[in-house]
Amino acid sequence: MALSKDSISPYDAYFAAILGVDQATTPSHKRTTMIYDVHSHNYPTVPGTAIVQLTPEAFHPQTGHFYSVGLHPWDIRDDWRTQMSKLLVMALHTHVVMIGETGLDKKNSSTPIDVQMEVFREHIRLSELIRKPLIVHCVKAFDELLAIRKEMKAQRPWIIHGFRGGIEQWKQLHRAGLYMSIGHSYNPELIKTIDPEHLLLESDVFNDIETIYDLVSSTNNLEVSTLKHHVASNIHHILTHI
């Protein structure tokens, strides 16, 4: 059964009682100006240039790296509440700068969509409470995604990673306050159209962020160094203006 919008998450009480909402961690952003890969499942060669994606079970932070930690819709197990309880602790680490990847997948996940939605809502509650953005995996579930954002009155930035859609969908999501990150498979027309002030790039599982920059650079005729500057500044903005 999906949680109703009025249900009280046990995590709210946990943080309010133990930490106090005012002390909910605002991460140290001293070096987040260097991040030009918003989502990677691999460690970057230069620490601090990518947000490394890990599950709660795999989170063993290394000096100088930034992380996102969460439950991918493919990785939700029957004991997801135990997985979430691990995430609660990890999420407070100062080098965890985003929550996720989390989200909805109506094509490739073996977990029923109502369970995915319940787990997604818990990530949203956590993101809102500790003021860290969400990195979101969404496949064939954008209507549900937008409905949940509205229903929960979520204010934190959400980044849709691996965005492959066109300009109309990009605009619709942008209007709803979402950011889109682009990786290996993308719509070239979109890259030509969107303002570099809104561009986010990622290596995801491929470990080849320089290739992505070369591809996008040749598509929109911007120098790689200029692109990196824009993307790093956009990521820094999202992480610090929350």
Ligand SMILES: [Zn+2]
């Ligand atoms: Zn990913």
